[in-house]
Amino acid sequence: MDIILALKAIILGLVEGFTEFLPISSTGHLILAGSLLNFTGEIAKVFEIAIQAGAILAVMWEYRVRIGTVVRTVGHDPKSQRLVLNLVVAFLPAAVLGFIFSKKIKAVLFAPVPVALAFIIGGLVIWYVERGGAHREENARIRDVDDMSLADAFKVGCAQAFALIPGTSRSGATIIGGMLFGLSRKAATEFSFFLAIPTLLAATVYSVVKERALLSAADLPLFLLGGLAAFVSAFLCVRWLLRYISSHDFTFFAWYRIVFGVLVLVTAHYQLVIWAD
Numbered sequence: 001m002d003i004i005l006a007l008k009a010i011i012l013g014l015v016e017g018f019t020e021f022l023p024i025s026s027t028g029h030l031i032l033a034g035s036l037l038n039f040t041g042e043i044a045k046v047f048e049i050a051i052q053a054g055a056i057l058a059v060m061w062e063y064r065v066r067i068g069t070v071v072r073t074v075g076h077d078p079k080s081q082r083l084v085l086n087l088v089v090a091f092l093p094a095a096v097l098g099f100i101f102s103k104k105i106k107a108v109l110f111a112p113v114p115v116a117l118a119f120i121i122g123g124l125v126i127w128y129v130e131r132g133g134a135h136r137e138e139n140a141r142i143r144d145v146d147d148m149s150l151a152d153a154f155k156v157g158c159a160q161a162f163a164l165i166p167g168t169s170r171s172g173a174t175i176i177g178g179m180l181f182g183l184s185r186k187a188a189t190e191f192s193f194f195l196a197i198p199t200l201l202a203a204t205v206y207s208v209v210k211e212r213a214l215l216s217a218a219d220l221p222l223f224l225l226g227g228l229a230a231f232v233s234a235f236l237c238v239r240w241l242l243r244y245i246s247s248h249d250f251t252f253f254a255w256y257r258i259v260f261g262v263l264v265l266v267t268a269h270y271q272l273v274i275w276a277d
Contacts, residue, residue, distance in 0.1 A: 008037045009222045013051050013229025018237050020055040020200075020230070021193065023126060023172030023253045024260075028115040031166060032264065035112055035275045043214050045106065049207040050223050052200040054230030059193050062238050079146050083194070089150050090157035090174075090191075091198045097161050098203070109166050112275035116264035118167025123257030129176050130249045137249075140184035145191045148183070155181045156191060160199065167261075170199065176250070185245050193238065 015033045019026040030048040034040055039047075060067060070080040108114070129135045142148055159177025163170035171192050178188030208215070267273040 005222060006225055008039050009047075009226040010229045011037065012039065012048065013054065013226035014233045016048070016051050016226070017055050017058065017230040017233025017235075020052065020234055021059070021171050021196070021238055021241060023122075023169050023175055023250055024257055025115070025119065025122070025163075025167050025169035025172065026052075026055075027163075028119055028167035028169070031110060031115050032112055032275070036273070042211065043219070045110065046207050046211045046214060047219075047223060047226060050204055051226040051230045053204050054227035054232075055234035056197055056200045056204075058231050058234035058238060059196055061235065063193065082148075083145065086145075086148050086150060086153035086191075087195055087198055090153040090160065090195050091202070093154070093157040093161040094164060094199060095202060098164055099206075101164065105164055105166070112264055113268055114165075115167035116261040116268070118165055119257045119261030119264070122168050122172055123254045123261065126172065126176055126250050126254035126257070129179060130251045130254065135179045137185055140179075140187070141182040142187050143184045145187050145194065148187070148191065152178075152181060152183070153191075156183075156188075156195070160195065170196070172253075185249065189241065189245055 012030060012033055015029050016026050019029045027048070034044050034048065070083060074080045074084055109118075142152065156174050156178045159181075160170060160174045162168050162177075163173040174192040174195055175185075175188045178191060179185060183191065264273075264275070268275050
C-alpha cells in the first residue's frame with residue numbers, strides 16, 4: 001500500500017470517528033478533509049461512507065451489554081420490543097428520502113461551500129435551542145430512551161432526515177431535534193447513538209453494494225485502515241461525550257460550527273485555499 005495513501009486513510013478515519021457522534025457533521029468534515037488531502041472522486045465518497053462501519057462498531061461495543069440484552073429478550077420483553085420498534089420507526093424517514101434523493105444530493109451538495117453554509121445554519125439552530133430558550137432541560141418530559149413513544153421516535157427520525165444535507169450533522173439533527181421534542185439532553189444523545197447503528201449500517205452497505213464496480217480487492221486494506229482509525233477515535237469520542245453532556249450543553253459546538261463555516265467561506269472566496277469538489 002502506498003504510504004501517503006495509507007496516511008490519508010488514517011487521517012480520514014480519525015476525522016470520521018471524532019466527528020460522527022458530535023453535532024458538527026462527520027460528512028462535512030470528511031468532504032473538507034478530503035478536499036485538503038486531494039482525496040476526492042467517486043471512490044473517495046464510497047470510502048467516506050464505508051469507514052462509518054468503524055464508528056458503528058465503537059457504539060456497539062460501548063453499549064454491548066444493552067444491545068445483548070435487547071437481542072436476547074426482544075421476543076418477550078416489552079421494553080426491548082419498544083426500543084427496537086422505535087428505532088425502526090425513526091430509521092424510516094431518512095432511509096426513504098435518502099433512497100429517493102441520494103444521487104441528486106451527492107451531485108449538488110457534496111462540495112465545500114454548501115457544506116460550509118450548512119455548518120453555519122446548523123450552528124445557529126443549536127445556539128437558538130440552547131441559548132434562545134427553545135429547550136429547558138429541567139422541563140424535559142422524557143429522561144430515558146425507554147420512555148419514548150412511537151410518535152417521539154418518528155419526530156426524531158424526521159429530524160434525522162435533515163442530515164441528508166451534507167454539513168447538517170446526523171447526530172446534531174437527532175440530538176437537537178430530540179431536545180426540541182421533549183427529550184432530555186442525555187436521552188436524546190443516547191437515542192442518537194442507538195439510531196446510528198441501523199442508519200449508518202444501511203448507508204454503508206447500500207453505498208458499497210451500489211458502487212461495487214468502482215472497488216477492487218486492492219482497496220480492502222485502505223478501507224480496513226480507515227475503519228480501524230474510525231473505531232478507535234469514535235470509541236474515545238463516545239466515552240468523552242457521555243461525560244461532557246452531564247455538565248455541559250452544546251453551545252460550544254454551535255460556535256465551532258459557525259466559526260469553521262465562516263472560515264471555509266472566507267478561504268474559498270479569497271482563494272486562500274483551493275477547495276476541490
